[in-house]
Amino acid sequence: MHHTPDAYQDIRDAVRALCAEFPDEYHRKVDEQRAYPEAFVDALTKAGWMAALIPQAYGGSGLSMAEASVIMEEINRSGGNSGACHGQMYVMNAIVRSGTEAQKDRYLPRIAAGELRIQAMGVTEPTTGSDTTKLKTQAVKKDGRWVINGQKVWISRVQHSDMMILLARTTPLAEVQKKSDGLSCFLIDLKQAEGKGLTVRPIPNMVNHETNELFFDNLEIPEENLLGVEGKGFKTILDGLNAERTLIAAECIGDGYWFVDRATKYASERVVFNRKIGQNQGVQFPIAESYIEIEAANLMRWRACELIDAHKPCGAEANMAKYLAAKASWEAANACLQTHGGFGFANEYDVERKFRETRLYQVAPISTNMILSYVAEHVLGLPRSY
Numbered sequence: 001m002h003h004t005p006d007a008y009q010d011i012r013d014a015v016r017a018l019c020a021e022f023p024d025e026y027h028r029k030v031d032e033q034r035a036y037p038e039a040f041v042d043a044l045t046k047a048g049w050m051a052a053l054i055p056q057a058y059g060g061s062g063l064s065m066a067e068a069s070v071i072m073e074e075i076n077r078s079g080g081n082s083g084a085c086h087g088q089m090y091v092m093n094a095i096v097r098s099g100t101e102a103q104k105d106r107y108l109p110r111i112a113a114g115e116l117r118i119q120a121m122g123v124t125e126p127t128t129g130s131d132t133t134k135l136k137t138q139a140v141k142k143d144g145r146w147v148i149n150g151q152k153v154w155i156s157r158v159q160h161s162d163m164m165i166l167l168a169r170t171t172p173l174a175e176v177q178k179k180s181d182g183l184s185c186f187l188i189d190l191k192q193a194e195g196k197g198l199t200v201r202p203i204p205n206m207v208n209h210e211t212n213e214l215f216f217d218n219l220e221i222p223e224e225n226l227l228g229v230e231g232k233g234f235k236t237i238l239d240g241l242n243a244e245r246t247l248i249a250a251e252c253i254g255d256g257y258w259f260v261d262r263a264t265k266y267a268s269e270r271v272v273f274n275r276k277i278g279q280n281q282g283v284q285f286p287i288a289e290s291y292i293e294i295e296a297a298n299l300m301r302w303r304a305c306e307l308i309d310a311h312k313p314c315g316a317e318a319n320m321a322k323y324l325a326a327k328a329s330w331e332a333a334n335a336c337l338q339t340h341g342g343f344g345f346a347n348e349y350d351v352e353r354k355f356r357e358t359r360l361y362q363v364a365p366i367s368t369n370m371i372l373s374y375v376a377e378h379v380l381g382l383p384r385s386y
C-alpha cells in the first residue's frame, strides 16, 4: 500500500466534517473550564468512529490500524485533542486479543454500540513509575474472588469510563523467574468498585486531561474478570501498547500539521517592519524544518501501521513512530508559538493549548528515554541498562 499524507480521503473527509461542527471556540471553552468534551466524544461515538478497531462480528467496523490512525490524526489536525477519547479505541484491544469468548460476547458489542465506555488502563504506580514490572498493586485469589490492594497514579479517563483494565501482581516478584511473569490483567467495573474498595482522586495538571490517583483497599472483583492468562498480564498489556503508540504517533502528526498550518497562515498575514514576518527566512526556516520532520515521522507511522495490519512484529516501529512524531509535533509547537510572538500566549489563538497538549507525548504513555533504551537494547543489541 502506498501512503500519501492524504491517504484514506473518504475517512478524512467524514471525520473532518464531524470535527468542523466543533470549532476552536468549543475546544477552547472546554479547556478553560477544565471540562470533558462530552458532546464531541458523543458525536464521534455515535458516528461509529470510536468502534473502528472492533471486529465486525462484534458490531464494530473492523477497520485497519492505518484507517483508525487517520481518525485520530484528523481529530488533532482539526484542533481537537484525541487524548480525551483515544482509550476507547485501543483499550478494548486487550479483550479482542486476550479475552475469552464469553468476555468478547459480553463486552465488545456494547463497547461498539457506545453503551459501555472502556477508556481507562491502570498501569503506572507512584513508587515504581517506568519500572513497570516492579509494580506493587496485588491481586490475591480468595473464596472465588480476586481481592485487590495497592495504588495507581496518572490513570486517565476513569471518571468517563465504565470499565478499566488493571495490571496487578498475582505472584510475588521473588517467586517468578522472569520479572515480567506473575503480573495479570483484570477487568474492573468502575461504577461498582468506586466507594467499595476503590477511591478515585483527580490530579489537576498542565493539560485538560482527566487523570487520577487510584487507591485499592480490599476491592473484590469476580474471578471471571481476569483478562488473559494469569501471570502473563504483561504480554496482554504490551499487545495493546503498540497499537496505543501507533495511534498516538498519528495524533502527533495531526498536531504537527495543525501547528505548521497555523504558523504558515500567521506568518503570511502578520506585518511588522513593513513586511510580512513570513518573508524573513529566520521565521520561515523553523516552519519549513518542522514540516520536513513531520513528513519524515509520518513515513514511520505508516510503516508501523502496515506491520500491525499484517500481524507482524512492530515493537520497534511503533516505538520509533511515536518517538519521531512526538518530537516533530513538539518542535512544530515551538516554531508555531515563536511565529506568533506574544499572541502565541493568548488563549484565543489556541496555540498555547495545543502546545501544552502535544508536550505530554514526550512523557506519556512512555517517555522518550524508555524508547531510546528499547531501541538501544532490543534493536541494536547494546548491553541491558536496567
Ligand SMILES: Cc1cc2nc3c(=O)[nH]c(=O)nc-3n(C[C@H](O)[C@H](O)[C@H](O)COP(=O)(O)OP(=O)(O)OC[C@H]3O[C@@H](n4cnc5c(N)ncnc54)[C@H](O)[C@@H]3O)c2cc1C
Residues within 6 Å of the ligand: 120, 121, 122, 123, 124, 125, 128, 129, 130, 131, 153, 154, 155, 156, 157, 205, 207, 209, 211, 360, 363, 364, 365, 366, 367, 368, 369, 370, 373, 386
Ligand atoms: C497526563 C498523563 C496521563 C497519563 N495517563 C496514564 C494512564 O492512563 N495509565 C497509566 O498507566 N499511566 C498513565 N500515565 C503515566 C505515564 O505513562 C508515566 O508518567 C510515564 O510512563 C513515566 O513514568 P513516571 O511519571 O513514573 O516517570 P519516572 O519513571 O519516574 O521517570 C522520570 C524521568 O526519568 C527518566 N528515567 C527513568 N528511568 C530512566 C532510565 N533508566 N534511563 C533513562 N531515563 C530514565 C524517564 O524517562 C523520565 O523522563 C499518564 C501520565 C500523564 C502525565
